Amino acid sequence: MAKGAQTREAIVDTAVEVAFRVGLGGLTIGELARQRQMSKSGLFAHFRSKEALQLAALERARETFVDLVVRPALSAQRGEPRIRELFERWLACARDGSPGGCLFVKAATEFDSQPGALRDRLAQDHQDLFDTAAQVCRSGVSVGQVRRDVDAEQFAHDLYGVMLSFYLAYRLLADPAAETRARAAFEALLAGVRT
Amino acid sequence: MAKGAQTREAIVDTAVEVAFRVGLGGLTIGELARQRQMSKSGLFAHFRSKEALQLAALERARETFVDLVVRPALSAQRGEPRIRELFERWLACARDGSPGGCLFVKAATEFDSQPGALRDRLAQDHQDLFDTAAQVCRSGVSVGQVRRDVDAEQFAHDLYGVMLSFYLAYRLLADPAAETRARAAFEALLAGVRT
DNA sequence: ACCAGAATCGCACGACCGTACGAGGGTGTC
DNA sequence: GACACCCTCGTACGGTCGTGCGATTCTGGT
Numbered sequence: 001m002a003k004g005a006q007t008r009e010a011i012v013d014t015a016v017e018v019a020f021r022v023g024l025g026g027l028t029i030g031e032l033a034r035q036r037q038m039s040k041s042g043l044f045a046h047f048r049s050k051e052a053l054q055l056a057a058l059e060r061a062r063e064t065f066v067d068l069v070v071r072p073a074l075s076a077q078r079g080e081p082r083i084r085e086l087f088e089r090w091l092a093c094a095r096d097g098s099p100g101g102c103l104f105v106k107a108a109t110e111f112d113s114q115p116g117a118l119r120d121r122l123a124q125d126h127q128d129l130f131d132t133a134a135q136v137c138r139s140g141v142s143v144g145q146v147r148r149d150v151d152a153e154q155f156a157h158d159l160y161g162v163m164l165s166f167y168l169a170y171r172l173l174a175d176p177a178a179e180t181r182a183r184a185a186f187e188a189l190l191a192g193v194r195t
Numbered sequence: 196m197a198k199g200a201q202t203r204e205a206i207v208d209t210a211v212e213v214a215f216r217v218g219l220g221g222l223t224i225g226e227l228a229r230q231r232q233m234s235k236s237g238l239f240a241h242f243r244s245k246e247a248l249q250l251a252a253l254e255r256a257r258e259t260f261v262d263l264v265v266r267p268a269l270s271a272q273r274g275e276p277r278i279r280e281l282f283e284r285w286l287a288c289a290r291d292g293s294p295g296g297c298l299f300v301k302a303a304t305e306f307d308s309q310p311g312a313l314r315d316r317l318a319q320d321h322q323d324l325f326d327t328a329a330q331v332c333r334s335g336v337s338v339g340q341v342r343r344d345v346d347a348e349q350f351a352h353d354l355y356g357v358m359l360s361f362y363l364a365y366r367l368l369a370d371p372a373a374e375t376r377a378r379a380a381f382e383a384l385l386a387g388v389r390t
Numbered sequence: 391a392c393c394a395g396a397a398t399c400g401c402a403c404g405a406c407c408g409t410a411c412g413a414g415g416g417t418g419t420c
Numbered sequence: 421g422a423c424a425c426c427c428t429c430g431t432a433c434g435g436t437c438g439t440g441c442g443a444t445t446c447t448g449g450t
Contacts, residue, residue, distance in 0.1 A: 003417085004427060021308045026220055030406065041410085042428040050408060109304040112366035113216045123367050130368075157360055157376045158383075164363070165356030171307040172318050173325075181352045188353075192383060198447070199397060225436065236440085237398040245438060 008046045008056075011036055015057040016064070020099035023110050024054050024118065054118055058107060062125050064100025068093050070132055079143040080190070082136050087159065087186050094167055095179065105167065130156045137193065150193045158189050203241045203251075206231055210252040211259070215294035218305050219249050219313065249313055253302060257320050259295025263288050265327055274338040275385070277331050282354065282381050289362055290374065300362065325351045332388065345388045353384050 014035050019027050029050060033043045047053040073086035093101035108126060111119040133156035140146030162185040169178035209230050214222050224245060228238045242248040268281035288296035303321060306314040328351035335341030357380040364373035 002426080007427080023218065023220060023305060025218060028406085029408065039429050040408090041430075044409070045428075048409090106304055106307075108363055108367050109301055110218060112301075112363070119367070123369075126363070127368060151379075153372070154376055154379055157364060158357075158380050160363065161356035161358075161360030161380065162353075163356075164359035165352055168303055168307070168321070168355065168359070169352060172303050172314070173322060174318075177348070181349055184346075184349055185353050185356065188387060197396080202397080223436080224438065234399050235438090236400075239439070240398070243439090 004046070007038075011043060011046060012053075012056050012060045015053060016060050016103055017099045019054075019057050019061075020097075020103045020106070024057060024103070024107050025110060025114075027054060027057065029053070051117060055121060057103070058118065058121060058125075061100045061104040061107070064098065065093070065104045065129075068098060068101050070129075073136060074132075078139040079145040080140060080194075082139055083190065086133065086136050087162075090163055091166065091179065091182060094163065095170065102167070105163070130160070133159055140193070144195060146193050147195050155189070155193055159186070162186055162189065199241070202233075206238060206241060207248075207251045207255045210248060211255050211298055212294045214249075214252050214256075215292075215298045215301070219252060219298070219302050220305060220309075222249060222252065224248070246312060250316060252298070253313065253316060253320075256295045256299040256302070259293065260288070260299045260324075263293060263296050265324075268331060269327075273334040274340040275335060275389075277334055278385065281328065281331050282357075285358055286361065286374065286377060289358065290365065297362070300358070325355070328354055335388070339390060341388050342390050350384070350388055354381070357381055357384065 011032065015027060015032055018032065018035065027050070029044055030040055032053075033040045036043065047056060069086065069089040072089050073082055076082045076085035090101075094105075104125070107118075108122055111122055130153070134152035137146060137150060137152040137155040141148055141150060162182055165185070166178055166182035169175040169181065175181075206227065210222060210227055213227065213230065222245070224239055225235055227248075228235045231238060242251060264281065264284040267284050268277055271277040271280035285296075289300075299320070302313075303317055306317055325348070329347035332341060332345060332347040332350040336343055336345060357377055360380070361373055361377035364370040364376065370376075
């Protein structure tokens with residue numbers, strides 16, 4: 001990989017970490033340059049607007065999420081194992097504070113009222129995630145572990161709710177019972193769609 | 196009410212509206228002054244730091260949420276009616292974009308990784324909300340509509356999840372089915388705790 | 391009508407913002 | 421060794437940020 005591309009990757013990594021704390025909107029070229037110990041202009045040259053930087057960070061976050069959560073889940077056995085894998089990976093990514101995966105979800109609330117390229121991209125990505133989760137749910141139908149008349153979109157929706165609720169309790173309230181509750185909610189959800 | 200207090204109230208109202216779009220962190224004294232058509236320094240004098248302004252906005256958001264959601268729910272009949280009232284009011288406040296109520300929830304994700312007075316206050320308020328929701332759930336036990344062995348905290352947690360998931364689908368994705376799904380999730384939740 | 395105090399203003403400050411541009415340094419190819 | 425090209429830098433611009441202060445205007449009680 002060329003030197004420039006390497007630097008760019010490193011910058012984006014740092015951007016994700018910072019944005020994970022202060023939000024994508026709170027990202028600052030100056031602060032980022034400080035952290036990477038390079039000049040503002042040198043850093044800026046890699047992106048050519050702040051929005052491009054934010055989009056790059058968002059994309060990295062999405063990739064991280066896909067690598068850490070979605071892909072491993074999709075390579076698990078169809079049906080319940082796959083559903084469980086999706087949930088467990090997602091939970092782990094939130095719990096261990098892997099910045100990428102978390103940012104991807106966190107940015108959603110930040111930009112839900114700010115029209116623009118970021119919001120559009122975020123909406124697209126989340127729609128994809130919902131579709132994937134629904135598909136995972138349906139994979140359970142084909143192996144007879146999930147009710148044939150299941151509402152897969154509803155399941156995806158509800159699963160997301162469980163995760164969001166976990167994020168909040170775990171990160172804002174630092175509630176030690178957060179994980180237990182998330183698991184309980186997940187099991188209830190699963191019980192509701194099982195054959 | 197003295198003139199000054201009146202102005203302050205108006206400023207805080209505007210602050211809540213703006214923060215609802217750009218986040219509490221995105222609040223700006225200059226922009227606020229522009230919207231209220233007064234000088235930056237004149238506006239600033241009412242608070243004496245930006246953080247105080249943010250805290251004031253957060254408090255107003257909390258009050259709005261309590262007025263619009265919590266109090267009406269608590270004055271409904273114990274048991275299922277009260278639980279339903281809590282859910283419906285909450286849903287309505289999110290759906291109609293009442294800035295106060297929404298901001299209160301939205302700010303939670305914004306500051307979950309930024310230590311400080313805002314985060315602390317937010318955590319306290321959310322804990323209170325959880326406690327209230329749990330209490331509302333328990334009110335159903337006393338009238339025999341909710342299972343005696345219900346985990347009220349879990350219920351509160353799950354209810355929050357349903358709301359968060361609704362926020363996302365409604366605001367980011369503009370999904371027309373969001374409300375229907377939220378209602379379905381709520382009914383499933385309720386069915387799980389009924390006697 | 392007057393006066394005290396509250397409310398608001400104008401102006402200034404240093405810091406940082408995002409962005410632009412040209413100069414210089416490094417590296418790889420002929 | 422010369423050349424081209426990619427990175428990175430310094431410097432600069434106009435703007436906005438949060439905050440402080442003294443001067444001015446407004447308001448309410450006497």
